[in-house]
Amino acid sequence: MKLSRFYPVFDSSQWIARLVPLGIKLVQLRIKDKPQSHIRAEILKAKEICEKHGCTLVINDYWRLAIELGCDWIHLGQEDLDSADMAQIKEANIKVGVSTHDLEELLRAYQLEPDYIALGPVYPTILKKMKWHQQGLGRVTEWKEKMADTPLVAIGGMSVERAEGAFAAGADIVAAVTDITLNKNPEQRIIEWLEACDITVNREFVQDFANQNAQQEESA
Helix, strand or coil, rough: CCCCCEEEEEEHHHHHHHHHHHHCCEEEECCCCCCCHHHHHHHHHHHHHHHHCCCCEEECCCCHHHHHHCCEEEEHHHHHHCCCCCHHHHHCCCCCEEEEHHHHHHHHHHHHCCCCEEEECCCCCCCCCCCCCCHHHHHHHHHHHHCCCCCCCCCCCCCCCHHHHHHHHHCCCCEEEHHHHHCCCCHHHHHHHHHHHHCCCHHHHHHHHHHHHHHHHHCC
């Protein structure tokens, strides 16, 4: 299955419910430091929404819950790989994406035959503190040359304006986080992303959203 070129990452099912209907076809649910009961409920909500809208859902880290709840994809960081049972994950027919930041991590990931490899941060990011400096577009090209047919995800400081450069450098997919969630108009930003990545926008949903906003403004 060919993955969508646009890959937003959200920390709640609320974001997914709000934005996936616009036309997103690939999304990651990344929740940190919450109780298992909360995470389980969020995965189930996100899974229901994504199935309704034909969107591929990727679960960050929680591979045991992903197996239990019948999810199709997980994303693992390098620390996650230390404890993940890859044999059990493969047996469950779950597809896997892996984060990488340097050549050693790339080689480790590649040996696992993942379904995509993510490289980051391509640009400086405020999402989390990292010991790695920005990789730059040159590293994107270098990574892609080493990866053969494995899809490459560019992540870290990505924006609509930077997406074209990442694709030109060799990225197959561009992931975005704060460019959307910190934007004053996340819906409009998603539309810009979808258009930049040649993905069909759900215009009916966009119009419904606009009508709802207009009604709220009139009643305010």
